[in-house]
Amino acid sequence: MGPGPSDVHPRVLDALGKGTIGHLDPYYLELMDRMQQMLRDLFQTANRMTIAISATGSAGMEAAVVNLIEPGDSMLVCVNGVFGMRMADVATRAGAAVTQIKRPWGEVFTVDELKQGLAQAKPKVVGIVMAETSTGAWQPIEEISRVVHEAGSLLLVDTVTALGGIPVEVDAWNIDAVYSGTQKCLSCPPGLAPVSFSQRALDVILHRKTKVQSWYLDINLLANYWGTDRVYHHTAPVNMTYALYEALRIIFEEGLDKCFARHMRNHQALRAGLASLGIGYAAQDGHQLPMLNAVRIPDGVDDAATRSALLHRFGIEIGAGLGEFRGKVWRIGLMGYSSRANNVLLFLSVLEQLLAEQGYPFEHGSSIAAANAVYAT
């Protein structure tokens, strides 16, 4: 129940441990094709260039940035947490002239703020994080995409924590480049980074004046392996493909809408339970992610001791605060297979125990009752 890796579905672990075959084996190529189609369905896009990068989600960020950016290009990065900061760093290393616009941690960006940033930076690319894992803030994308495109810029969106937990509508929202990771709401181990590029983005990449600085992440080269030519590039992480394939199958067996509704329901139950204990959220009202519950550690409660007791006495991991939120925030994941009523109820009951031991005042059983009231509706 941390900020990822989330619990992995047993069927995904089974798939992961199957015998390794060649990365050019006809059966493997068929798996790749089918997985690509499921990734398109998950991103809600028809983008041909929808693949899984052979590394973790942060490499997905780097892939999106280094393919779109050439040295000297202007990039506007929206920073309201760790992952916006990271994107600014990655873009700077790619040679971008980076302009940052900032919001306090836990808050999201408005369309007007974007307009100001666009007018100032005149960026080739705008980067924004849809689900800030460090703050639990849920950034709306659709309206921002409109103003980004009105300004003639490309939109790059981080959906590492979003994908599979809340709707990510790449085509409807007109996103140009998007990346995610396998270890959050896809209930798969870390190791692959799903990405998708719009035709507009591919045209920009095709007409670059310079080579993409990363050979490993160059979409032009990857397209020849994932496309019909099957030109050898690097040796694909075969077993991770098995795992992601199975993870995607599980999501579509449940159905995307039901999957999103389940994430929301368990979040509401947890939130109700925590509220009854006087524990509130770090992200602004109306913009709290269902899968990443960043909550304020109550006064008088020991951060490290509580997390340690959760892990060592009860086998439950939750995340510490990062950066500005260190020591102030816990990050409780309800991602993918981890988003289950029993996890919510178990966590609340254990938390009550640990709060009681530290003399924190609350009404015993109140959190369980509040959560169950949500489940009863």
Added chain:
Amino acid sequence: MGPGPSDVHPRVLDALGKGTIGHLDPYYLELMDRMQQMLRDLFQTANRMTIAISATGSAGMEAAVVNLIEPGDSMLVCVNGVFGMRMADVATRAGAAVTQIKRPWGEVFTVDELKQGLAQAKPKVVGIVMAETSTGAWQPIEEISRVVHEAGSLLLVDTVTALGGIPVEVDAWNIDAVYSGTQKCLSCPPGLAPVSFSQRALDVILHRKTKVQSWYLDINLLANYWGTDRVYHHTAPVNMTYALYEALRIIFEEGLDKCFARHMRNHQALRAGLASLGIGYAAQDGHQLPMLNAVRIPDGVDDAATRSALLHRFGIEIGAGLGEFRGKVWRIGLMGYSSRANNVLLFLSVLEQLLAEQGYPFEHGSSIAAANAVYAT
């Protein structure tokens, strides 16, 4: 029996499919420490900065290059196959002024050739491939390292296919940066890239004027996660760590010397069997890799049809020729767990069948007898 991924040991597959825990879980951190020590033992080095990059072997190449190279640095790359070509491309993308010295495919470089290249390029870094997977050539490193260091350059060595199959003595040979992959002689699925950097290399990296162009591969940042600080960088591919950990345990249970001797013995048996069929090697005499047998396709034998029949009728994969060797060479892997007498004998018996069907003249059973004669000694 292709050029990798090789067959994965069943114990490694079991480990791979174990439950995913957090990348900052104390148990996981302990696994990382132990794995690091085994990687040091495998590379035969005391290098503190010996880790596994969270991506495949080609990302290991990129990590080695982009950490050592700053824009404008001179790099000398030795090219006698696909992977030398790739290294030159990666280095160019990192901003290096690349000088290539070349040998015909299948041949290796002499100390004198290196001396000439060093005098001409005065490189900061020399890159060379120890085991060229495209040609099966085994490049000696020790003497070359001496002249590289006499010239004041750093030595970067590709051991993707070498590591675990032939001795790689990083400290004794004074190698500054080395990388490998998990899917060759380590009998582990693709997905991690073991790397090691000497103190001399780390000093160069520490005193860079520019940031490493890749955030994901920046050794300065990775050192803080793999070191005692455990600063979060990216989410490690937890299950792949389980797999590599188990793969390394298996290698040390057998013992490095025995493991190398097994690779050599199976290679000699295969070579004797193929010789009896009139099939010779693509790499020069005295420099043929035991784990990657690149052999010349006999006249009158259909490359694609034979490989297809091996795969579809017998479930045996071998590699096609790459680049200049396309259609001329087969690449038969005897790597790690795949390096077994039964694989050699099965392959020869099946090959005899397919050659007979194509009217190729040879004495039936001769290859099996020749291989068994090697095993009998």
